[in-house]
Amino acid sequence: MQSPGSQQPPWAGQPQYSHPAPQYNPPGYGPAPVYYPQPRKRRTWLIVLLVLGIPVVLLILFVALGLAYNAMASEKPGNSTDKQLVLTAADLEPFIEGFSADASKERVIRRENIDQSWEVEYEYESDDLYIMSSFYRENSADDAKYTTTGNEMGSSIGFHGTGITESERNDLFKWGDASSFYLLENEGKPIGNRLVARKGNKALYIVFSGVYFADSQMIHELLDPLLQRIDAAK
Numbered sequence: 001m002q003s004p005g006s007q008q009p010p011w012a013g014q015p016q017y018s019h020p021a022p023q024y025n026p027p028g029y030g031p032a033p034v035y036y037p038q039p040r041k042r043r044t045w046l047i048v049l050l051v052l053g054i055p056v057v058l059l060i061l062f063v064a065l066g067l068a069y070n071a072m073a074s075e076k077p078g079n080s081t082d083k084q085l086v087l088t089a090a091d092l093e094p095f096i097e098g099f100s101a102d103a104s105k106e107r108v109i110r111r112e113n114i115d116q117s118w119e120v121e122y123e124y125e126s127d128d129l130y131i132m133s134s135f136y137r138e139n140s141a142d143d144a145k146y147t148t149t150g151n152e153m154g155s156s157i158g159f160h161g162t163g164i165t166e167s168e169r170n171d172l173f174k175w176g177d178a179s180s181f182y183l184l185e186n187e188g189k190p191i192g193n194r195l196v197a198r199k200g201n202k203a204l205y206i207v208f209s210g211v212y213f214a215d216s217q218m219i220h221e222l223l224d225p226l227l228q229r230i231d232a233a234k
Contacts, residue, residue, distance in 0.1 A: 078108030078120050084229045086122035086133040087206050087222075095222060096211050102126060115139060129210035130192075135230065136203040141177070144198040148178070151196050151205045163187065166194065172216045175199065175227055181219075184209060195223070202230060 086108075089101035106124040113119075117138045124131040134151075138144045159166070166182040173181040176199030184192040184207075192209030204227075213219045 073111045073113045075109050075111050078110045078122070082110050082120040083108055083122065085120050085135040085226075085233055087131060087208070087226055088122060088133070089124040089129060089131060091222065091226065092129070092131070092208070092211060095213075095218070096129070099129070117143065126210075129208070131208040132206070133208075134205045135233075136205075137233065138201045138203065141198075141201050144201050144203040145178075147203040148196050148198050148205075151203075152180070155194065155196075155207070164191070169214075172214065173219045173223065175223070176202075176204075183212065183214060190214065193219075199231075202233070204230065 089106060093099055093101055101124070105126050106122065109121045111119050111121065117136070119134060119136045122131065122133045136144065136147050138147060163186055165185050167185065169181050169183050170179070172183075173179070173195070175195075175197045179195065179197035182194040183190055184194060190212040192207065192212050194207040195204065197204045213222065
């Protein structure tokens with residue numbers, strides 16, 4: 001029996017819950033959230049990607065700029081004066097027994113760039129002989145350096161996977177401010193030569209196969225007349 005004033009509340013005898021009742025914290029008065037630092041992820045893959053990717057991106061950018069630059073240049077067929085600045089099949093006639101140059105198998109282009117520099121490109125292709133010869137008249141010696149660097153890079157890419165190897169033979173020939181002369185080989189057999197050279201604001205690129213030169217005197221007999229014409233060119 002309950003005494004007066006000791007009446008039990010209506011929920012007396014009901015099950016009691018162990019979890020605390022929800023508490024209300026007015027905005028701005030609750031406990032500040034706690035942020036736990038996240039473990040740093042390894043960045044090795046990113047470093048490797050950057051190290052390997054940057055040179056590739058730069059090469060792609062360099063090629064893209066070169067293509068864009070060439071796209072804005074004007075081209076026209078080269079004339080007899082332009083042909084004096086490149087090595088032609090006719091220049092090789094005295095050195096190849098029984099060979100006679102076929103004019104229908106050659107192509108000469110004069111390219112005038114938007115910065116007033118210009119170049120002459122010559123190509124000859126037959127079953128027995130291939131020639132690619134280019135002359136560049138740049139606006140400065142620095143531009144000529146960039147041109148020779150680009151030609152060296154282009155040759156490395158072009159020969160990759162072809163089985164053609166190069167032996168640098170600057171003991172056989174040198175010219176200008178800087179030059180590199182190569183003997184081309186395929187399966188250990190000589191097949192041609194390559195020359196990359198510059199002098200002042202002029203640059204020269206020559207590669208040919210089907211005939212090769214490994215004698216310094218003969219190389220000078222072949223190239224000296226061409227280089228004298230290049231020296232005299234404006």
